[in-house]
Amino acid sequence: MRAWSIGRMAGIPVRLHGSLLLFLPLLAWTSVPAGTGLVGMSWGCIYAAALFGSIVLHELGHSLVARRQGAVILDILLLPIGGMARIAGMSTRPRDEFLVAAAGPAVSLALGAVGWFSAPFLFVINPWVGIVADGLGRTNFMLGLFNLVPAYPMDGGRIFRALLSPRLGAVRATRIAATVARVVAVLFAARAVWPWFHGGQVRIFLLLVALFVYQSAGAELKRTPR
Numbered sequence: 001m002r003a004w005s006i007g008r009m010a011g012i013p014v015r016l017h018g019s020l021l022l023f024l025p026l027l028a029w030t031s032v033p034a035g036t037g038l039v040g041m042s043w044g045c046i047y048a049a050a051l052f053g054s055i056v057l058h059e060l061g062h063s064l065v066a067r068r069q070g071a072v073i074l075d076i077l078l079l080p081i082g083g084m085a086r087i088a089g090m091s092t093r094p095r096d097e098f099l100v101a102a103a104g105p106a107v108s109l110a111l112g113a114v115g116w117f118s119a120p121f122l123f124v125i126n127p128w129v130g131i132v133a134d135g136l137g138r139t140n141f142m143l144g145l146f147n148l149v150p151a152y153p154m155d156g157g158r159i160f161r162a163l164l165s166p167r168l169g170a171v172r173a174t175r176i177a178a179t180v181a182r183v184v185a186v187l188f189a190a191r192a193v194w195p196w197f198h199g200g201q202v203r204i205f206l207l208l209v210a211l212f213v214y215q216s217a218g219a220e221l222k223r224t225p226r
């Protein structure tokens with residue numbers, strides 16, 4: 001599926017994957033309380049757009065740190081499972097990798113704190129603005145924590161590998177990080193389908209992330225010499 005350019009941030013092209021044209025309205029629809037009609041739906045759209053705006057800022061965090069280290073940022077691609085900064089010529093020094101990986105979750109956690117603390121004040125000005133800020137705060141906070149799970153190639157997995165590398169060497173560190181990632185992916189998948197056995201719904205987002213992590217970690221294991 002093709003991706004559309006929607007603008008630039010700090011000179012970096014931001015592109016929207018085609019599947020989001022379906023996913024964004026769905027997100028807007030499901031994030032509003034039922035029975036709030038057109039007004040609720042409009043705020044749902046603002047929430048969905050702002051959430052993907054925060055994901056761009058998360059990726060921008062990675063990108064700007066990588067650029068300072070001399071890497072070239074090709075673009076930031078937005079997908080239903082999140083964002084992806086495509087970076088060429090990234091430094092392979094563990095310290096540099098650590099800083100690039102940590103920058104994204106740091107942005108999300110900061111946005112989470114801003115949303116969380118400003119929501120009660122914004123609620124007084126306009127209840128919908130308060131609800132949106134609260135939702136964005138919580139979601140960004142969760143995103144920040146979720147990305148810190150040590151499941152390579154997620155940010156936490158990159159941090160984990162960067163911490164192991166100086167002691168074990170890049171190859172062993174990568175093998176360990178990728179193996180841990182596959183275990184975490186299986187746990188994610190189990191958690192995602194668990195409700196289904198009890199008459200509930202499968203957590204599609206978590207299942208997609210599990211498949212992505214399992215597949216990417218597997219590819220990384222194949223690339224790494226034994």
Ligand SMILES: [Zn+2]
Nearest residue numbers: 104105147155
């Ligand atoms: Zn990230």
